[in-house]
Amino acid sequence: MPSLAYDPYVHDCPSRQLLDRIGDRWTVLVIGALEDGPQRFSQLARRVDGVSQKMLTQTLRYLEADGLVLRTAHPEIPPRVEYELTDLGTSLLEPLGALLSWAKDHMGEVQASRDALASAG
Amino acid sequence: MPSLAYDPYVHDCPSRQLLDRIGDRWTVLVIGALEDGPQRFSQLARRVDGVSQKMLTQTLRYLEADGLVLRTAHPEIPPRVEYELTDLGTSLLEPLGALLSWAKDHMGEVQASRDALASAG
DNA sequence: CAGCATCCTGGATGATACTG
């Protein structure tokens, strides 16, 4: 049994800060989109369907600041900017994968529970 | 390398639904608080510091509906209601623990990256 | 004690227009 000892509601606690990041709609999606190699801004925008330019930019800036994503601007016309996961960012794929894996394995049970409660009224 | 193949932005996708749940500030905290056994409502309110009655109630209702938490109301005066993780809820502790673990192990690097960028201007 | 109902605010997010 893993320990959740340090409380994420303590503002200074790393777990809280991580939770805040994962909380927003886009961070996880962007990281997922970058899983298979460097991507250009417009590629990401298409890949992470529904994200606005503003949000994509903001998310990428955060990830860059946190050292999870590397930004490379090529001095060309027209501009070309590529984003890729750093080693640190890549290391996050594993626990994230574990979570998605749980969802895949157990979401059926969750859905069944919802349905049961709904039909029970 | 884990696969993040199925896209969480697809509304039907389990990963998206899980993300939505974890997205809110309280779900993860409540699950964490329930890690070491059944808790009363007021205990949880104190444990998950900062949560309002409304949010705690709402979060518990969701978790109950999803089959992650079991609610037991004892017919007494004054009322006593206990919440505990189901087996399903307990199984979520593991991937969650992995994520928190990552935060613990790497948040230092993240913070260093932030500081570096900040001082660099 | 546990928990609804109501009102209200702020910040996250989107839409739009413009630029190097």
Add this chain to the structure above:
DNA sequence: CAGTATCATCCAGGATGCTG
């Protein structure tokens, strides 16, 4: 193409008061 700037919106979440 890859952004920046600005305005508009929406609802999660907090505050408060009441009930069984």
